[in-house]
Amino acid sequence: MWGLGAEEWQAVALSLRVAALATLVSLPFAVFTAHLLARRAFPGKALLNGLVHLPLILPPVVTGYILLLLFGTQGPIGAPLKEIGVIFAFRWTGAALAAGIMAFPLMVRAIRLSIEAVDPRLEQAAATLGASRAWVFATVTLPMILPGILAGGIVAFAKAMGEFGATITFVSNIPGQTQTIPLAIYAFLEVPGAEGSAIRLVLISVGIAMAALLLSELLATRVARRVGGR
Amino acid sequence: MLSVSLRHRFSGFALDAAFDAPPGITVLFGRSGSGKTTVVNAVAGLLTPEEGHIAIDGRTLLDTRTGVSLPTHRRRLGYIFQEARLFPHLSVRGNLRYGRWFAPRSAPREDMARVVEMLGIGHLLDRRPGGLSGGERQRVAIGRALLSGPGLILADEPLAALDEARKAEILPYFERLRDEVSVPILYVSHSAAEVARLATTVVALQDGRVLRQGPAAEVLGDPMVLPTGVRGAGALLAAVVVRHHEDGLTELSAGGVPLFIPRVPQDAGRKLRLRIAAQEVILSRQRPEGLSALNILPGTVESIRGGEGPGAMVALATPAGRVLARVTRRSADLLGLAVGVECHAVVKSVAIAPEDVGGGEGTA
Numbered sequence: 399m400w401g402l403g404a405e406e407w408q409a410v411a412l413s414l415r416v417a418a419l420a421t422l423v424s425l426p427f428a429v430f431t432a433h434l435l436a437r438r439a440f441p442g443k444a445l446l447n448g449l450v451h452l453p454l455i456l457p458p459v460v461t462g463y464i465l466l467l468l469f470g471t472q473g474p475i476g477a478p479l480k481e482i483g484v485i486f487a488f489r490w491t492g493a494a495l496a497a498g499i500m501a502f503p504l505m506v507r508a509i510r511l512s513i514e515a516v517d518p519r520l521e522q523a524a525a526t527l528g529a530s531r532a533w534v535f536a537t538v539t540l541p542m543i544l545p546g547i548l549a550g551g552i553v554a555f556a557k558a559m560g561e562f563g564a565t566i567t568f569v570s571n572i573p574g575q576t577q578t579i580p581l582a583i584y585a586f587l588e589v590p591g592a593e594g595s596a597i598r599l600v601l602i603s604v605g606i607a608m609a610a611l612l613l614s615e616l617l618a619t620r621v622a623r624r625v626g627g628r
Numbered sequence: 629m630l631s632v633s634l635r636h637r638f639s640g641f642a643l644d645a646a647f648d649a650p651p652g653i654t655v656l657f658g659r660s661g662s663g664k665t666t667v668v669n670a671v672a673g674l675l676t677p678e679e680g681h682i683a684i685d686g687r688t689l690l691d692t693r694t695g696v697s698l699p700t701h702r703r704r705l706g707y708i709f710q711e712a713r714l715f716p717h718l719s720v721r722g723n724l725r726y727g728r729w730f731a732p733r734s735a736p737r738e739d740m741a742r743v744v745e746m747l748g749i750g751h752l753l754d755r756r757p758g759g760l761s762g763g764e765r766q767r768v769a770i771g772r773a774l775l776s777g778p779g780l781i782l783a784d785e786p787l788a789a790l791d792e793a794r795k796a797e798i799l800p801y802f803e804r805l806r807d808e809v810s811v812p813i814l815y816v817s818h819s820a821a822e823v824a825r826l827a828t829t830v831v832a833l834q835d836g837r838v839l840r841q842g843p844a845a846e847v848l849g850d851p852m853v854l855p856t857g858v859r860g861a862g863a864l865l866a867a868v869v870v871r872h873h874e875d876g877l878t879e880l881s882a883g884g885v886p887l888f889i890p891r892v893p894q895d896a897g898r899k900l901r902l903r904i905a906a907q908e909v910i911l912s913r914q915r916p917e918g919l920s921a922l923n924i925l926p927g928t929v930e931s932i933r934g935g936e937g938p939g940a941m942v943a944l945a946t947p948a949g950r951v952l953a954r955v956t957r958r959s960a961d962l963l964g965l966a967v968g969v970e971c972h973a974v975v976k977s978v979a980i981a982p983e984d985v986g987g988g989e990g991t992a
Contacts, residue, residue, distance in 0.1 A: 519713055525700040526672055526707035527776045528730030533701075537726070541717045 409582035417558035420498035432509035458563025497558035512546020556610035652828025706773025714757035727776020735777030824903030825986030882948030908979035909953035
């Protein structure tokens with residue numbers, strides 16, 4: 399019962415690929431957004447904050463449907479992208495897009511918290527020593543929030559591994575293309591006698607989620623220590 | 629030379645100040661709320677005043693009329709904050725080197741080894757700031773500011789967060805900075821003792837206005853200028869160490885008048901400056917006999933300023949320099965004090981605290 403079948407392997411490998419792409423691509427955007435929300439005052443800040451958190455509150459099916467409308471091959475964003483050869487609909491890249499959007503609020507929250515823990519007076523001190531804004535960020539803020547960024551990335555990765563509703567709505571459930579672990583579990587449960595496959599994938603999911611949580615907790619305590627300067 | 633002219637209004641407070649800071653330490657002296665930190669933050673570019681002009685040696689940092697306002701990182705300043713603000717993720721060495729990355733090649737460069745030796749922080753270089761004492765942190769912060777190749781050093785009450793022992797530890801480093809480094813220093817303080825020890829020039833601020841500016845001895849000896857109130861008043865005397873006595877006293881000579889103070893570390897022949905707090909001075913018409921106080925300065929009354937309360941501030945011209953004495957108006961009347969009257973200022977040796985005595989190079 400413990401050997402994974404080809405279809406199960408496929409789902410695990412695809413999930414890892416989808417989650418890794420989603421996390422890596424959204425990370426810089428998340429750092430940028432978190433910095434805006436934590437440190438800058440600008441008109442429309444509340445709106446941006448709401449927009450970032452929307453996927454957390456909306457039913458995933460709604461998010462998936464909105465993605466389909468926007469990024470489908472006929473959509474206002476999907477159509478021009480198709481012209482240059484980038485297609486999301488019913489592709490694994492689409493699964494990564496859905497996973498990335500769903501995980502984005504979690505990542506931004508973790509990074510924003512770590513930026514807010516950095517004493518702005520240190521950034522001021524760096525400026526008086528000749529560092530421009532970009533250098534202040536690169537040499538003071540960034541190194542101090544690095545553990546927070548990693549923690550945010552890990553939580554986002556775990557969330558991306560488990561994304562279901564938006565993914566299945568946006569890119570459907572195609573084995574080898576968009577069938578990630580949760581989608582595969584769903585499919586196995588529909589087939590009589592495939593409970594074994596489902597349970598194995600469930601255990602793998604639980605394992606990955608737990609490991610991610612523990613690792614992010616560990617990194618969060620390191621943020622506190624780093625900011626404390628010991 | 630730094631020249632500053634500012635106008636700025638907050639709710640319920642207006643700053644309107646102009647002054648020049650020549651080489652050495654210029655102390656912005658005044659109570660909290662007098663506008664000192666606002667001035668320093670405007671010089672640093674952390675605050676943009678409504679109107680103002682700030683220049684260092686002809687280099688304009690701010691000119692609201694032409695719309696020039698250099699961002700903080702291009703002003704080439706070394707800012708020493710009240711809390712050291714060291715970077716916790718860098719070692720002491722990393723902190724010291726931080727400003728160097730950004731200093732233009734043409735900036736005058738202090739030698740790292742010399743600064744480390746001057747501040748006595750060689751044994752700390754590999755440590756993290758989190759493990760340092762308050763005094764050590766502040767010394768590293770001084771070094772960091774100095775090594776960034778600044779055209780001006782700003783220090784905003786750098787000793788205020790430290791206890792008395794740590795203050796005594798840091799003060800000599802500022803004296804060395806004043807005497808050995810050519811960068812001008814703008815130093816904010818509300819402590820009369822700090823001003824007396826460090827200031828080359830004093831800019832006395834009160835309610836956002838410059839009350840008086842000039843050489844330290846002149847401003848501190850002016851009975852009309854009491855930016856921190858009568859309790860902080862005290863004149864500054866220049867003296868030379870004559871010798872150290874067996875009984876723990878050091879004999880000084882101030883304009884030929886012998887003065888005895890609790891032992892100081894400076895060798896014979898060294899110049900000193902000492903502050904005589906006005907409220908520690910007793911006045912006597914006759915030269916007193918059979919008195920325990922060791923220091924008697926003969927002089928002539930220059931001015932008497934009565935306040936609203938029972939006190940009066942008497943300025944006395946002595947061979948050692950001007951001495952301020954805070955007495956009651958009743959005493960002044962009983963003694964028949966008036967301008968031109970001869971009189972003696974009496975000061976107990978132990979009334980001259982160690983923090984009132986400093987190396988003398990900076991006296992103008």
